[in-house]
Amino acid sequence: MAVVYYSKTGNTKKVAELIAQGANLIETIEVKCMSIEEVDNEFLTEAKTVIFGSPTISGTFSWQIKQWLDTMRTVKFGGKLGAVFATANYVGGGAEVAELAMIGELLVKGMLVYSSGVADGQPFIHYGPVCIQDGDEGQKERARIFGERIAKKTVELFN
Amino acid sequence: MAVVYYSKTGNTKKVAELIAQGANLIETIEVKCMSIEEVDNEFLTEAKTVIFGSPTISGTFSWQIKQWLDTMRTVKFGGKLGAVFATANYVGGGAEVAELAMIGELLVKGMLVYSSGVADGQPFIHYGPVCIQDGDEGQKERARIFGERIAKKTVELFN
Amino acid sequence: MAVVYYSKTGNTKKVAELIAQGANLIETIEVKCMSIEEVDNEFLTEAKTVIFGSPTISGTFSWQIKQWLDTMRTVKFGGKLGAVFATANYVGGGAEVAELAMIGELLVKGMLVYSSGVADGQPFIHYGPVCIQDGDEGQKERARIFGERIAKKTVELFN
Amino acid sequence: MAVVYYSKTGNTKKVAELIAQGANLIETIEVKCMSIEEVDNEFLTEAKTVIFGSPTISGTFSWQIKQWLDTMRTVKFGGKLGAVFATANYVGGGAEVAELAMIGELLVKGMLVYSSGVADGQPFIHYGPVCIQDGDEGQKERARIFGERIAKKTVELFN
Secondary structure (H helix, E strand, C coil): CEEEECCCCCHHHHHHHHHHHHHCCCCCCCCEEEECCCCCHHHHHHCCEEEEEEEEECCEECHHHHHHHHHCCCCCCCCCEEEEEEEECCCCCCHHHHHHHHHHHHHHCCCEECCCECCCCCCCECCCCEEECCCCHHHHHHHHHHHHHHHHHHHHHHC | CEEEECCCCCHHHHHHHHHHHHHCCCCCCCCEEEECCCCCHHHHHHCCEEEEEEEEECCEECHHHHHHHHHCCCCCCCCCEEEEEEEECCCCCCHHHHHHHHHHHHHHCCCEECCCECCCCCCCECCCCEEECCCCHHHHHHHHHHHHHHHHHHHHHHC | CEEEECCCCCHHHHHHHHHHHHHCCCCCCCCEEEECCCCCHHHHHHCCEEEEEEEEECCEECHHHHHHHHHCCCCCCCCCEEEEEEEECCCCCCHHHHHHHHHHHHHHCCCEECCCECCCCCCCECCCCEEECCCCHHHHHHHHHHHHHHHHHHHHHHC | CEEEECCCCCHHHHHHHHHHHHHCCCCCCCCEEEECCCCCHHHHHHCCEEEEEEEEECCEECHHHHHHHHHCCCCCCCCCEEEEEEEECCCCCCHHHHHHHHHHHHHHCCCEECCCECCCCCCCECCCCEEECCCCHHHHHHHHHHHHHHHHHHHHHHC
16 A cells, blocks of 8 residues: 655655554555655555545645656556545645545546545545644544555455 | 525524625625525625635535526626635535535636635635634634625726 | 436436446346436445436536435445446536536545546546437447446456 | 647647637737747736636646646736636546636636636537537637637726
């Protein structure tokens, strides 16, 4: 399972690590965080699940992620489980639009997309976790729980 | 200038009133808040500007707003200035997706859509103000400022 | 596997049937089309996969679908496979926005969302098939193939 | 009035020129088409109205447009009229999602966004014109009419 992010200020990286922390609670899961600037293609190819994260830039996800998704040809994502998260500078900045836009990209790649939504009870995670900057306690906790839920779903689908 | 909202818990109504308060700072502007359940069609027809607000339900705006927009035939919105706001229960609930989806509706009606964005400096308001429940102080202040900015733009465009 | 749609003019119903036809090519799959006005809750509860379809109304999916999704409490969708399609009156009418907006709803319900994207080769199906009115030959063929792909994925995931 | 586009295959450029042709029907309007790779900053700064166009890449607008919008600091777009169009390879490719996503960017820049919608009668133009490749006759005509409508709105708002 991989967590792939682009981080400008370090906040998105921090949230990626919280998600990985949560995923690590599931014993059979091996997780690796990687910036799109230093991707481990071999690990990514083997990964059953990839979570993508972006800062919110002008109300949507960053062009660096879009460029990477559009020009990366080495790794095939079809059939993998995909999920997303975003950080933003303020409430209303567009983090959920960023998430839904990334979800569109993952569907085009042929991924199965999942967020857990309201089906696992509280906390609800509609499209993916959102942290304002690097997140308050509740937002951080939601990120960890999201990692755990995605890891559980990975085991359920692929083992 | 009208602020049209649907409110389930009362939060969206409260934010509508904050926006109206902000708009009232511009002297030549007359503002009226109305629920979609009690619309003053005459006022709405005369209004140069209409701001729409919705709670976020399952990650987007409520079906009541969609139904009202699709079945209301009395008022023509073409050429009016349009803007949006949303409330949500938690950060990441989808308020910005709700806003962008409502913006789509306003464009289809032939409205000019405006949010002020980053062009007026801080606070930035990307798609429209967002309040978590009825908003913390910063979110409430952003709602008032949004009302004022939209009122100013109304004067600029139509007077 | 269920195909659930709302149809105003009959076009969306026709496309639902094409999708069901495609799905029926996979032998182990039982498919049922149903309008949101006559839902077979028992079948829907048992279904591993649900495909939702809507006409495009004012640039997005119809309020009837939104209302149904938000007020239906009998059927739990969490963990099921979800997919979408849309019809529209003209190219540029907003069918893909309708699809992405419905996808958001399915994620909130905790579904796994899938479209096949570009991973299965031609025809590419980015978010879901789109038919202009009831579709030209290519669009109809894409709808059938979509049904078949979703049925295959259902077998792969749940059998 | 400027039409700013990114074109990979030449199709988006052709549609930009159709829009400019339509705009030129309004006598007092001066229109210039420009690729984001060769922008005339002076003209863009003076322009009252800017129309942005993109091919649809993986279901949304191209990273080149996003990069340009996010890194361009010379031209201020606040208060200008903004509008969008898109090309795509096939119906269902995501052109309308590309348009709505670009509209989000323009709002963040503080632009007034307009598409004419259904308010000017047929042809309806929900978010902006869409051409499949370089467009069939109806799509080309819609692009020209869109140019004319945006030019008229420019005169109405700014003269």
